[in-house]
Amino acid sequence: MSGDETGALASGWHELAGDYELGRRKPDAFDRILDWPAELSVLGDVTGLDVLDVGCGSGAKSVELLERGASSVTGVDLAGRFVPMEDPRLTLIQADLSDLGEVPAIAGRRFDRIVFLQSLAYARDQVATLAAARRHLNDDGFIVIARSHPIRFAVERAEKNDTTIGQEYFSAEPYTYVSSWNEQISLTHVTNTVADMINTFAAAGLWIEHALEPQLSEEHRRQFPHKQAWLDRHLGIIVFRARPLAAR
Secondary structure, eight states, X not given: OOHHHHXXXXXXXXXXXXXXXXXXXXXXXXXXXXXXXXXXXXXXOOTTOEEEEETOTTSHHHHHHHHTTOSEEEEEEXXXXXXXXXXXXXXXXXOOGGGGGGOGGGTTOOEEEEEEESOGGGOSSHHHHHHHHHTTEEEEEEEEEEEEOHHHHHHHHHHHHTOOXXXXXXXXXXXXXXXXXXXXXXXXXXXXXXXXHHHHHHHTTEEEEEEEOOOOOHHHHHHOHHHHHHHHHHOOEEEEEEEEGGGO
């Protein structure tokens, strides 16, 4: 994205950060019933580990990782609207994930796990951002990246533009849409095909160890049929676990 687009995102996300946290607390929020459980399953046990949460939002998930046994969690987010939490094991930093290699608080540090939970698409240069993160990994560490499924945006854009899913799936134009957490705010970011995502990881020196396209449990399908109907059309998210090529 250009500098102007990044500035617009910074302004929009600063206002949206609080709405996102309220939204994910709802009983039927996808983050509650699908995304976060899937992300945790790919991340695995974090007991005794040092974690870097890139694009951490309010920092609420960083706090949850501490509660799950992480030794320390460092969160980086553009908005800087963090949950009030005083814990020496938690560090929350207002900074742009696009400039991860220039964040003084993590300079020279290594982490066992690094997570990008729905944040990588907002980077100006996804390859450079992932490569910067890779340099902060311990030798046996890995990166977890959660992304919206490309079909989601292809369907939304096709309906909006009266085009086809195929046309929009391969469109390279940035996508602007109204946030479901606050209809007064629009977000803009690039959309990728699945091949784009894989090639981005490879160009950053990573290989995909595992990928997951989570679905609702039978209980949640019965409890929230409107959410299942949305997933049937938009497919949800993809979660990747990636390791440095040298570790393969």
